[in-house]
Amino acid sequence: MSKRVLVIEDEPNIIEAVSFILSRDGWEVKTHANGHDAMEAVRARAPDLVILDVMLPGKSGFDILQEIRADAVYGRMPVLMLTARGQTKDREIAERAGASQYMTKPFSNADVLAAVRALVVP
Amino acid sequence: MPDRLMIGTRIRERRVLNGMRQSDLAQRAGISPSYLNLIEHNHRRIGGKTLLKLAEALKVEPSQLTQGAEATLISGLREAAGKPRTDGPELDRTEEFAGRYPGWASLLSDLHRRTQALERTIETLTDRLAHDPFLADSLHEVISAVTAIRATSSILVETDAIEPEWQARFHRNINEDSARLTEGAQALVRYLEAAPNTEADLTSPQDEMHAYLAARGYHLPDLEREMAGPRDVARLIDAAAAEGMSGPAQNLTREALLRYMEDAAALPLRAFLARVGTLGLRPDRLAEATGADMARVFRRLASLPEAEVGPVGLVICDASGTLTFRKPIAGFATPRMAGACALWPLYQVLSQPQVPLRLRLRQAGRGAEVIEAFAVAAQTGPAGFDRPPLMQALMLMLPDPGEAGGAVRPMGVSCRICPLADCAARREPSIVAEGM
Numbered sequence: 438m439s440k441r442v443l444v445i446e447d448e449p450n451i452i453e454a455v456s457f458i459l460s461r462d463g464w465e466v467k468t469h470a471n472g473h474d475a476m477e478a479v480r481a482r483a484p485d486l487v488i489l490d491v492m493l494p495g496k497s498g499f500d501i502l503q504e505i506r507a508d509a510v511y512g513r514m515p516v517l518m519l520t521a522r523g524q525t526k527d528r529e530i531a532e533r534a535g536a537s538q539y540m541t542k543p544f545s546n547a548d549v550l551a552a553v554r555a556l557v558v559p
Numbered sequence: 560m561p562d563r564l565m566i567g568t569r570i571r572e573r574r575v576l577n578g579m580r581q582s583d584l585a586q587r588a589g590i591s592p593s594y595l596n597l598i599e600h601n602h603r604r605i606g607g608k609t610l611l612k613l614a615e616a617l618k619v620e621p622s623q624l625t626q627g628a629e630a631t632l633i634s635g636l637r638e639a640a641g642k643p644r645t646d647g648p649e650l651d652r653t654e655e656f657a658g659r660y661p662g663w664a665s666l667l668s669d670l671h672r673r674t675q676a677l678e679r680t681i682e683t684l685t686d687r688l689a690h691d692p693f694l695a696d697s698l699h700e701v702i703s704a705v706t707a708i709r710a711t712s713s714i715l716v717e718t719d720a721i722e723p724e725w726q727a728r729f730h731r732n733i734n735e736d737s738a739r740l741t742e743g744a745q746a747l748v749r750y751l752e753a754a755p756n757t758e759a760d761l762t763s764p765q766d767e768m769h770a771y772l773a774a775r776g777y778h779l780p781d782l783e784r785e786m787a788g789p790r791d792v793a794r795l796i797d798a799a800a801a802e803g804m805s806g807p808a809q810n811l812t813r814e815a816l817l818r819y820m821e822d823a824a825a826l827p828l829r830a831f832l833a834r835v836g837t838l839g840l841r842p843d844r845l846a847e848a849t850g851a852d853m854a855r856v857f858r859r860l861a862s863l864p865e866a867e868v869g870p871v872g873l874v875i876c877d878a879s880g881t882l883t884f885r886k887p888i889a890g891f892a893t894p895r896m897a898g899a900c901a902l903w904p905l906y907q908v909l910s911q912p913q914v915p916l917r918l919r920l921r922q923a924g925r926g927a928e929v930i931e932a933f934a935v936a937a938q939t940g941p942a943g944f945d946r947p948p949l950m951q952a953l954m955l956m957l958p959d960p961g962e963a964g965g966a967v968r969p970m971g972v973s974c975r976i977c978p979l980a981d982c983a984a985r986r987e988p989s990i991v992a993e994g995m
Contacts, residue, residue: 448703450732454710457725461718492699494978497926521702543706546713 440557441465443484445475445501446519447493455488458546459553472496476504479511486557488549489536491520491527499534506535515556519544566610567601569624573617574599587616632657635668679803683766692892696924696976697747704740708733767808768815769885771799777886778864782820783828792816815884819862825851826859832867835860840868840957842933843915853915853935857955861886872930872956876905878949888956890928894973901984902970904934905954912936912950919964923971923979929959 442464446452449470456466469478472493479487487505491498498518505511515537520527531539538552574584585595589612597603598613605613614621633653640648649656657664688694711729715721721729781791796804796813804812826849838844846856861873872888876899885893893899899906904916915935921927933955940949971977974987 448707450707450736451703451710453728453732454707454714457714457729458710492926494924494927495921496928521699521706542702543709546710546717 439463439465440485441467441482442486442488442553443479443482444468444488445470445472445478445493445498446488446490447471448490454546455549458550462550462554464553472498472501475501476508479505479508479514484514486553487514487516488553489516489518491518491531499530502531502534502536517549517552517556566605566624567599567603570613570617571599573619573624577617579617584613584616588612629657629661632661632665632668635671636664639668639671676803683770687895691895692972693750693894693897693976694747695926697743697750700743701740701747704736704743707736708740711736764805764807764811765883767804768811771804771808771812772815772886776865777862779816779819779862782816783823785827787820787823789817789820792820818858822855822859822862825849825855828863831859832863835863835868840871842935842955852937854937854951854953857933857935857953860955870958873953874905874956875951875953876909877951878909878947880906880909883951888930888958890922890926890958891930891956892922892924892927892972894976897973897975898986899973900971900977901986902968902982903954904932905952908934908936908954909950909952912938917964919959919967920970921967923969923977929967931957931960931964933957 442459444452444455444459444466446455446468447470452468452470456468459466467478467482467484469475469482472495475489475493475496489498489501493501498520502516502518505514505516516535518531518536518539519542520531520539521542528539537556540548540552574581581595581599582592585592588595588609590609594603598605598609610624611621614624617624636648636653636657637650640650640653643650711732715726715729715733779795781787781795784791792813795816796809799812800809831845831849834845834848838848840860842853842856842860845851845860846853849856851859857873860868861871863871865871870888871886872891873884873886874882874893875884876882880898882893882899887893900922904918904920908914908916913935915933918932918934919929920932921929934952936950936952938948939951942948969979971979971982974985975989977985977989979985979989
């Protein structure tokens with residue numbers, strides 16, 4: 438059975454591109470587009486990996502990451518953070534909040550694939 | 560230049576001490592009163608004959624007018640020298656240097672002063688860039704479009720045997736995103752071109768006042784003492800002036816501090832904190848219990864130490880809607896230059912003075928959080944048949960109390976960066992793409 442990725446990102450065309458490359462690579466891709474109920478989406482989709490945008494409408498990706506890390510079931514799940522800001526401060530916050538990996542936009546598809554494959558064996 | 564500065568000020572001080580009017584002194588020294596005025600305000604360099612005549616008319620030795628100048632110059636040089644270093648300037652020969660090369664010495668001291676002023680400007684600008692919600696949103700928009708284009712175009716190039724439907728779809732996406740990118744980039748260019756570039760605008764007096772208050776956490780222990788009086792405010796303002804605060808900013812800050820002092824006297828810290836401890840951060844209950852009006856309770860709550868009561872934000876506007884005071888709270892952005900969102904409770908209460916309003920709200924866009932807002936409008940100046948009453952609205956902001964606080968009302972920061980579609984209150988188009 439293929440492994441499941443949940444992409445939490447609010448840009449429709451980025452979602453589409455990321456979904457396409459991951460699906461081609463054999464992943465089952467689910468998407469979610471806002472911050473408010475991202476944690477509910479994680480519980481409902483039960484993914485093996487989450488790709489999480491930092492700047493989401495409703496709630497910051499950092500807050501969602503904290504919720505994931507505090508969750509009894511999904512606390513140890515790999516999370517790949519995407520951000521539009523490459524500042525070291527953001528990277529530090531992400532690392533402190535427990536991001537498994539951190540990637541700056543714009544990213545290359547190959548890097549996303551490599552990161553996802555490194556975090557979960559498909 | 561410092562020496563010049565001191566001479567003018569000294570002449571003025573000495574004249575006032577002698578109980579002379581500007582015109583009397585000017586006549587005795589044989590110069591025009593307007594020229595003397597310029598000299599006294601340090602707008603004209605003087606020396607030689609004029610200095611001798613002025614000194615004579617003031618019945619002082621010319622050196623008494625100039626002596627302070629050298630002392631100022633020397634202290635300026637010491638400051639410029641900074642911390643003692645082995646390869647630094649010869650501090651023990653500073654006076655000799657100032658004496659032998661006064662021109663070079665004052666140039667050096669001026670340059671140091673100028674460097675410091677520029678460093679402050681750079682700090683302000685950096686701070687502003689980092690906190691400008693418009694810039695942050697525009698950049699986010701551009702980067703999002705670029706990210707989508709990059710990911711999509713590389714799929715088209717790298718995927719072998721891509722289905723025609725997918726190919727068509729990705730072509731369309733790239734086209735859409737490039738249009739967005741164009742718009743975003745143009746908006747950014749327009750914004751940057753229109754950005755203020757005169758020094759006066761870079762640090763408006765309002766900015767200076769807010770920077771002053773923010774640096775102190777909006778809490779001023781000096782004005783919390785029982786014996787605090789206008790003299791304490793004057794002392795704080797003098798200290799701020801010595802640190803380079805501009806004249807107009809001093810006036811604004813003085814007003815803010817005097818009001819702070821009155822609020823603190825009406826609602827003394829310890830007793831008020833105790834009230835907050837029993838009643839909670841409930842402005843209406845606190846106003847009722849203390850007999851203070853709601854506006855004062857709002858301001859007082861925003862002046863309490865964050866360590867005691869947690870984050871409390873406050874914005875105040877006048878009847879024109881112009882924000883005159885802002886103490887930020889995380890998750891709620893206030894525009895710096897553009898007009899704010901007309902849906903804010905702050906504006907709603909202006910139409911119903913004295914009627915308080917409480918709401919949970921969230922601004923559209925990224926980085927926004929639900930907050931609890933309390934708003935009230937009140938008259939601040941007497942009305943007459945020949946003049947309108949002066950009105951003011953205040954909005955106090957607290958972290959989200961949760962579902963119990965009622966429904967969350969959506970609103971924006973400012974139209975230009977607001978993604979809300981179909982908003983009846985919109986007054987200009989947004990530069991960010993519509994929400995999903």
